[in-house]
Amino acid sequence: MTYLGEGWDSTAFLVGGRWVERRPRRPEIEPQLVRETVVMPWLAPVLPLPVPVPEIVSEEPLVVRHELVRGEELTRLNAAQGRQLGEFLLALHAVPVAEAERRGVGPMPLPVDRFRAEVRVPGGEELLAQIDDLPADTLVHGDLGTEHVLGGDGVLTGVIDFGDLHIGDAAIDLAWALHSTSPEFAQAFAETYGVTRELRERALFWHRLGPWYEVLRGNDTDDAEMTEVGLAGVLERLRTG
Known part of the structure; x- marks a missing residue:
């Protein structure tokens, strides 16, 4: 058993070079892993890239296990990868919401009250005012980014970490691809997915909101450095988009 690392919600170990075991870091995460x-x-089966398919191997304490999704965090981004991610999200976002709801997937309310109390920055209230206009009608990954989109040899090899899967705004899954990747990747992704002006604007909202969660996480864990980095990110993205 080899320690792989830990995210905000769970700790992961590699077992036998093939299996990933995940254990919740907090009791409230257990229902998420079971889901x-x-x-x-x-x-x-409906997604065009490999994803984790976990099963419960221990109920007390809770441990889930899935086959390792192979690949590395992306360091070089190209058009082919952008097209692959566009195709992946077209498939994910086409999944019938009612079917997902029957399997326990629901909306994920934003912590707006905490944002207002803990992230007081110029222009912040104007950003938060946009939340009421966001749709919530699509099955979304909810946390796409460099850590969760894997690749190798110039192509994507998988997408991991579906803990934040929920019914929400499709644009949340476009934010990283459009605003934190290379121009070649972003353009190919936008063309493949069919990004409209409205989607692009909402994706910018989610891009700007990302560091707000980092501030809250830093506060929750008494990690002053994380809070400081998060606040710097909030201000930078509000200024530049």
Whole structure:
């Protein structure tokens, strides 16, 4: 068993070079991991890239296990990868919402009150005012980014970490691809997915909101450095988009 690392919600170990075991870091994460064991076996066959398909191997303490999705974090981004991600999200976002809801997937309310109380910055209230206009009608990954989109040899090899899967705004899954990747990747992605002006504007909202979560996480864990980095990110993205 080899320690792989930990995210905000779970700790991961590699077992036998093939299997990933995940354990919740907090009791409130247990229902989320159990839900993945219900949703992902149903969802994986309709997606064009490998994804984790966990199953429960221990209930007390809770441990889930899935086959390793191979690949590395992306360091060089190209058009082919952008097209692959566009195709992946077209498939994910086409999944019937009612079917996902029957398997326990629901909306994910934003912590607006905490944002207002803990992230007081110029222009912040104007950003938060846009939340009321956001749709919530699509099955979304909810946390796409460099850590969760894997690749190798110039192509994508998988997408991981579906803990934030929920019914929400499709544009949340476009934010990283459009605003934090190379121009070649972003253009190919936008053309493949069919990004409209409205989607692009909402994706910018989600891009700007990303560091707000980092501030809250830093506050929750008494990590002053994380809070400081998050606040710097909030201000930078509000200024530049």
